[in-house]
Amino acid sequence: MDCKDEPDPEAEFIPDSSWSLTPDSDTANYFFSGDRDNSILGEFGWNLQSTDLEPIQEEARGHLLRELESSGAMLGSPVAVGGDPAAPVSSGGCGRDVSTSTQPSVSSSSSEDPPEKSTGSGGKSPEIPSKARKKGQKRIRQPRFAFMTKSEVDHLEDGYRWRKYGQKAVKNSPFPRSYYRCTNSKCTVKKRVERSSEDPTVVITTYEGQHCHHSVGFPRGGIINHEATFASHLAPQVSHFFYPRGQVARAHHPTDAQQAPVDAEPCMVSEATPRHPSDEGLLGDIVHPGMRGR
DNA sequence: CGTCTTTGACCCGCGC
DNA sequence: GCGCGGGTCAAAGACG
Numbered sequence: 001m002d003c004k005d006e007p008d009p010e011a012e013f014i015p016d017s018s019w020s021l022t023p024d025s026d027t028a029n030y031f032f033s034g035d036r037d038n039s040i041l042g043e044f045g046w047n048l049q050s051t052d053l054e055p056i057q058e059e060a061r062g063h064l065l066r067e068l069e070s071s072g073a074m075l076g077s078p079v080a081v082g083g084d085p086a087a088p089v090s091s092g093g094c095g096r097d098v099s100t101s102t103q104p105s106v107s108s109s110s111s112e113d114p115p116e117k118s119t120g121s122g123g124k125s126p127e128i129p130s131k132a133r134k135k136g137q138k139r140i141r142q143p144r145f146a147f148m149t150k151s152e153v154d155h156l157e158d159g160y161r162w163r164k165y166g167q168k169a170v171k172n173s174p175f176p177r178s179y180y181r182c183t184n185s186k187c188t189v190k191k192r193v194e195r196s197s198e199d200p201t202v203v204i205t206t207y208e209g210q211h212c213h214h215s216v217g218f219p220r221g222g223i224i225n226h227e228a229t230f231a232s233h234l235a236p237q238v239s240h241f242f243y244p245r246g247q248v249a250r251a252h253h254p255t256d257a258q259q260a261p262v263d264a265e266p267c268m269v270s271e272a273t274p275r276h277p278s279d280e281g282l283l284g285d286i287v288h289p290g291m292r293g294r
Numbered sequence: 295c296g297t298c299t300t301t302g303a304c305c306c307g308c309g310c
Numbered sequence: 311g312c313g314c315g316g317g318t319c320a321a322a323g324a325c326g
């Protein structure tokens with residue numbers, strides 16, 4: 001499906017001076033936000049668990065700032081911090097233990113066990129595999145990443161394959177919200193797509209979790225969708241620091257992606273670069289109300 | 295036939 | 311405790 005979708009030219013991410021990076025020392029959240037005409041509107045945020053990442057937090061921050069500067073972005077005013085500061089950093093998806101050991105982690109259970117199609121009936125734990133969810137345990141959200149894109153296409157191609165598993169009407173919005181899950185059985189990344197009630201031309205995409213495998217490929221011809229482009233600009237750096245203890249995302253090459261089996265990789269990431277960063281997110285907590293109009 | 299979408303029902307968290 | 315809204319499940323159908 002996705003792979004057949006026409007990439008949306010309008011969705012290209014081009015950071016410019018209207019974008020800003022906002023570190024939040026208290027919650028260790030960093031938000032990248034901006035407002036760009038005819039391109040992308042939104043924010044990018046991720047959590048760095050203070051206990052484990054403090055030592056690299058500053059470095060990460062500096063690194064990010066440099067990257068943003070080099071890519072034309074400019075530091076700016078703070079944006080509202082949403083997200084779930086209390087949530088443990090997790091690799092998400094089938095992340096192997098990139099999360100800290102002291103906290104219950106989604107990845108710890110999901111890494112070995114593919115998300116079971118939960119037995120029984122009815123919805124199970126929305127955010128945590130039932131296996132890992134114990135009585136009294138609060139649901140834990142994975143790192144989130146959300147952004148808004150001006151596009152006529154709801155579900156934008158991003159190099160990964162998604163399976164729609166639900167759609168719900170959103171309160172105070174005429175547009176429904178769609179729920180997608182990565183088709184890779186070992187990957188627990190989820191994605192929500194909805195249109196802004198204020199501006200129907202704006203598509204709000206929210207990711208949660210991180211892919212533990214290669215993308216399935218991008219369309220040839222250099223047309224890049226918003227996510228891919230976004231990734232190429234920021235993901236490498238972000239993911240690098242996102243993974244504690246030196247675990248870094250595996251490179252994801254658009255060129256070989258077409259051959260890369262969706263679930264070829266177990267999640268251990270090795271040296272280097274770009275990894276899809278687009279695996280976080282519950283927009284509801286990230287994008288300010290003003291931008292979304294929820 | 296395999297994969298994906300649709301959709302109603304169910305579960306859970308949260309506010310009142 | 312109850313109701314609401316969000317999130318997920320899973321059966322059924324559509325599609326290639």
